Amino acid sequence: MHPAPSVIFFSVLSGAGFGLLTLLGFGARATSQGWPAFVFFAVGFVLAVGGLLSATLHLANPKNAIYSFSQWRTSWLSREGISAVAALSLMGLYAALIIFFDIRVAPLGYVAGALCLFTVFTTAMIYTQIKAVPRWHQPLATPALFLSYALTGGALLAGAVAHAGFLFLLTALIQLWHWNGGDKAFRNAGTNMNTATGLKGAVRQFESPHTGDNYLLKEMVYVVGRKHAFKLRIIALLFAALIPSFMMLGEVKHLGALIAVALYFTGTFASRWLFFAEAEHVVGLYYGKR
Amino acid sequence: MTALPETTQTKLGLVIDLDTCVGCHACVVSCKGWNTENYGAPLSDMDPYGQAEGTFLNRVHSYEVVPDLGTAQTVHFPKSCLHCEDAPCVTVCPTGASYKRTEDGIVLVNEDACMGCGLCAWACPYGARELDQAAGVMKKCTLCVDRIYNENLPEEDREPACVRTCPAGARHFGDLGDPDSDVSQLVAERGGIDLMPEQGTKPTNKYLPPRPKDTLDTDIDVLGPLLAPVAEQPKGFLGWLDRALEKL
Numbered sequence A: 001m002h003p004a005p006s007v008i009f010f011s012v013l014s015g016a017g018f019g020l021l022t023l024l025g026f027g028a029r030a031t032s033q034g035w036p037a038f039v040f041f042a043v044g045f046v047l048a049v050g051g052l053l054s055a056t057l058h059l060a061n062p063k064n065a066i067y068s069f070s071q072w073r074t075s076w077l078s079r080e081g082i083s084a085v086a087a088l089s090l091m092g093l094y095a096a097l098i099i100f101f102d103i104r105v106a107p108l109g110y111v112a113g114a115l116c117l118f119t120v121f122t123t124a125m126i127y128t129q130i131k132a133v134p135r136w137h138q139p140l141a142t143p144a145l146f147l148s149y150a151l152t153g154g155a156l157l158a159g160a161v162a163h164a165g166f167l168f169l170l171t172a173l174i175q176l177w178h179w180n181g182g183d184k185a186f187r188n189a190g191t192n193m194n195t196a197t198g199l200k201g202a203v204r205q206f207e208s209p210h211t212g213d214n215y216l217l218k219e220m221v222y223v224v225g226r227k228h229a230f231k232l233r234i235i236a237l238l239f240a241a242l243i244p245s246f247m248m249l250g251e252v253k254h255l256g257a258l259i260a261v262a263l264y265f266t267g268t269f270a271s272r273w274l275f276f277a278e279a280e281h282v283v284g285l286y287y288g289k290r
Numbered sequence B: 001m002t003a004l005p006e007t008t009q010t011k012l013g014l015v016i017d018l019d020t021c022v023g024c025h026a027c028v029v030s031c032k033g034w035n036t037e038n039y040g041a042p043l044s045d046m047d048p049y050g051q052a053e054g055t056f057l058n059r060v061h062s063y064e065v066v067p068d069l070g071t072a073q074t075v076h077f078p079k080s081c082l083h084c085e086d087a088p089c090v091t092v093c094p095t096g097a098s099y100k101r102t103e104d105g106i107v108l109v110n111e112d113a114c115m116g117c118g119l120c121a122w123a124c125p126y127g128a129r130e131l132d133q134a135a136g137v138m139k140k141c142t143l144c145v146d147r148i149y150n151e152n153l154p155e156e157d158r159e160p161a162c163v164r165t166c167p168a169g170a171r172h173f174g175d176l177g178d179p180d181s182d183v184s185q186l187v188a189e190r191g192g193i194d195l196m197p198e199q200g201t202k203p204t205n206k207y208l209p210p211r212p213k214d215t216l217d218t219d220i221d222v223l224g225p226l227l228a229p230v231a232e233q234p235k236g237f238l239g240w241l242d243r244a245l246e247k248l
């Protein structure tokens, strides 16, 4: 699948933002109020909202985006939109009460936090539901992957060092689990040239249906760049998980925290890029590619 | 509404005969011709005098098939939306732009609500949807919904443009929900199949596999005996010339 920068930015940034807001909602930094509290909430909101805005860049016809709140009964993308708006509104209220009035309404925080986490889950489900991309269609591993990256980023940004160290290791394990399942997924899905064409025997493309490029090939049959996949996997694993988790063992002060955050984002971008670039859509079979 | 209808009585669709299709791409051209000037946004060409990249609702692939026994065969393979019963492209759509009609099972896009997110194209395993790069809305086969019920057209034209055009008679249109219809009979007779059944989409369109090659048990060289050389030795003037030259 084509790794569109807008979508990668969206899912990494908003993931970390919603992760941070989740933890704030559940009482991380509960002692902060006034300006310090403002800064934490602001970071969460900027990341979450910035990510959402970046996702709208991916739309070819954004003027109809308003209709996307209508199909929550069947569509995970619609659910994501609704959940994001609800989560941000409630969290905004919770934050405003803390920052300006020094009132902490814990139940409101829990509800808003849960909605933030649910928003990350809906993002993951947009990909998980796509059966035509077997690597994404891992009902447990894909949501776990998105949630763990989001919560780890959140814990790191909230400065919840003790939790972060543990979450980093968990992320590493879930990432390995997702890669492992993903590498076998296409074969296990049972879709191949024979089921695609219904023809028996060895089937190979003789002629492409068109001489030029097209939307399908650009969007769904993205094959370039997979050759660096292994190196990028190592980078993702080291930067987004293992190195920061070791850093969390020691006393992490400002500069250290900044480095950990930078490492986390680098690694997470690498992982998310791979999530798209390595994902093979079954339509590629019709072009004799994967 | 992107919830799928429980069932549809009528299931309009195509039956494509892979045995007969000669890969002429006439259906591709007539499809683009009809659909660029009728239902919805035109089908744009991005680089018409260069790489010829653009939106098409029907495309013809060609495959080489090497069976376990026998010689290789070329199979032309037209592909457009299969109007699936369990259409994953419909349920993922956030705006309600994609829908499946209850009355005849046709899957359509309401372009006035489509936001061009492309998610439905991801969800379709067959690559039947293309996001038009000029209009920014999703395009797909409409089964020529604006022809098949169109009372302004002569009756013989009330079928999809591709079916009307196909010079080989490789495309058939009808109600696959009715077991007695011509298309259903054809599917039953020829062992029509679903593409990617494991994807669980329950496509309405069916494909008729190439007929097995027959074998001849008689001598196929019927002209052979007639082609045997009639005169081994040249006679007359040529014979004299031949003998004279031989002696030299």
Ligand code: SF4
Binding pocket: B080, B081, B082, B083, B084, B087, B088, B089, B090, B107, B123, B124, B125, B126, B127, B128, B129, B140, B201
């Ligand atoms: S062929 Fe693709 S676009 Fe058409 S109904 Fe099936 S899933 Fe949807």
Ligand code: SF4
Binding pocket: B092, B093, B094, B095, B096, B097, B098, B109, B113, B114, B115, B116, B117, B118, B119, B120, B121, B137, B138
């Ligand atoms: S591209 Fe249009 S029709 Fe397809 S899922 Fe998005 S809004 Fe729906």
Ligand code: SF4
Binding pocket: B020, B021, B022, B023, B024, B025, B026, B027, B028, B060, B076, B078, B165, B166, B167, B168, B169, B170, B171
């Ligand atoms: S017009 Fe008929 S013969 Fe020609 S490519 Fe299309 S289906 Fe095949």
